[in-house]
Amino acid sequence: MYVKRFPQHTGLIMNFGDFSSVVQLGVGLHLGTALLQMYGEIGLQPMIRSIERMQNVAEDPNHPPKDEYRDQLATIISRFEVYKIQMFTDYKRYLIVNSVVAAMLIVILVFISYCxxxxxSPQGSIVFVALSILPAPITLFCHWHDATNALRPLLDAAKALEAKMI
Incomplete structure (x- = not known):
């Protein structure tokens, strides 16, 4: 039976090859985060449901809302459409950042394969781990935070109008 023997490291000596899996994980994280638009799926749902409820009330022939409410609803809907365009524009910026980091990590993987x-050094290993892991969740958090803060005033206006209409 063949048994592969691994050389035993003494102390903190690490090789570039020890980090190839971490860098591969980083490439996957960054490409996955770049291609994932979770905020559009999750973060916008409260606003979408609120608009749908108000539109149902506005279309009810038994209890027609005031024209003022219809105008406010139209304003909220148009502001929401503008918000979605702005969110997509911001998302493209985060997409570029994560794609650049993923490309850098691919270059690092090629370098690791040669070396x-x-x-x-331990400092180099910390840099590899940080570069591989941190940018993806940071950009995802920043995108989520910016999108939520930009949506909050619009969501508050929608809730106030919905309360008046119902």
Whole structure:
């Protein structure tokens, strides 16, 4: 039976090859985050449901709302459409950042394949891990935070109008 023996490291000597999996994970995280528009699926749902409820009330022939409410609803809907365009524009900026980081990590993977058994310093290992893992969740959080803050005033206006209409 063949048993592969791994050389035993003494101390904190690490090689570039020890980080290839972490960098591969980083490429996947960044490409996945770049292609994932979760905020559009999750974050906009309260606003979409509120608009649908108000439109149902506005279309009810038994209890027609005041023209003032119809005008306010039309304003909210148009502001929401503008918001979605702005959110998509911001999303493209985060898409570019994550794609650039993923491309850098691919270059690092190629470098690692050539220098697989070259020792790396502990500081270098920290840089590899941080570059591989941190930018994706940071950009996702920033996009989510910016989108939520921009939507909040519009959602508050929709809730206030919905309360008046109902």
């Amino acid at each position: 697989y058994s070259t020792p790396i």
